[in-house]
Amino acid sequence: MLNIKNLTKIYGNKPAVDKLTLHIAPGEIYGFIGHNGAGKTTTIKCCCGILRFEDGEVFVDGISVKDEPLECKKRIAYIPDNPDMYEFLSGIGYLNFIADIFGVSAKEREERIKKYAGLFELTSDLAQPISAYSHGMKQKLALISAFIHEPKLIIMDEPFVGLDPKASHILKGLMRGHCDRGGAIFFSTHVLEVAEKLCDKVAIIKEGKLIVSGTMEEVKGNSSLEDVFLELEGDGNV
Secondary structure, eight states, X not given: OEEEEEEXXXXXXXXXXXXXXXXXXXXXXXXXXXXXXXXXXHHHHHHTTSSOOSEEEEEETTEXXXXXXXXXXXXXXXXXXXXXXXXXXXXXXXXXXXXXXXXOOHHHHHHHHXXXXXXXTOGGGTTSBGGGOOHHHHHHHHHHHHHTTOOSEXXXXXXXXXXXXXXXHHHHHHHHHHHHTTOEEEEEOSXXXXXXXXXXXXXXXXXXXXXXXXXXXXXXXXXXXXHHXXXXXXXXXX
């Protein structure tokens, strides 16, 4: 579903991402781990077609992000770590805007908005302007907008930040359900306990370079993911 081949992104003279190769298959929840500044967000933005990159290739569902960025974006939902939204819109206005972009029918959007807004307990707030939303509410709205058009691939940067425990639990269930239906999820997180329990595979990146990747069992063995991460990082800074 997502194939990253020798991805290289350079800022100045320093590679932020250095010859990174990963493959996220349909049905997989793939965690992307690394300290602040390791290159996670840069990688994610390159995969979404937001940032150009100097070398390598990224394919979404077999389609090149470089050559056909629009076709790739039709298959992706992207949630940044700090969602920027049109705050003059109401919540329902924003969701209809996203549904329009992705060609979701009136019947389908109504059903999906009702379902996901109900799950995240946001239904009563949809008429309010987004400018009145808390960070957690904006995060929930961004998540609803991601699931509303049923993308093949969902890419998320720190999706659990700002969510209360109940919303985090709901999101984990939705992520697993999406992948059980043949979709794929690639997400970064600092919440290693969540990654360890939720992910099918995981990759750890340091200073733009891939340190280790594989199934959760292959990466952590008999240790915890946190112990492995700290050992590979070489210090105690997550």
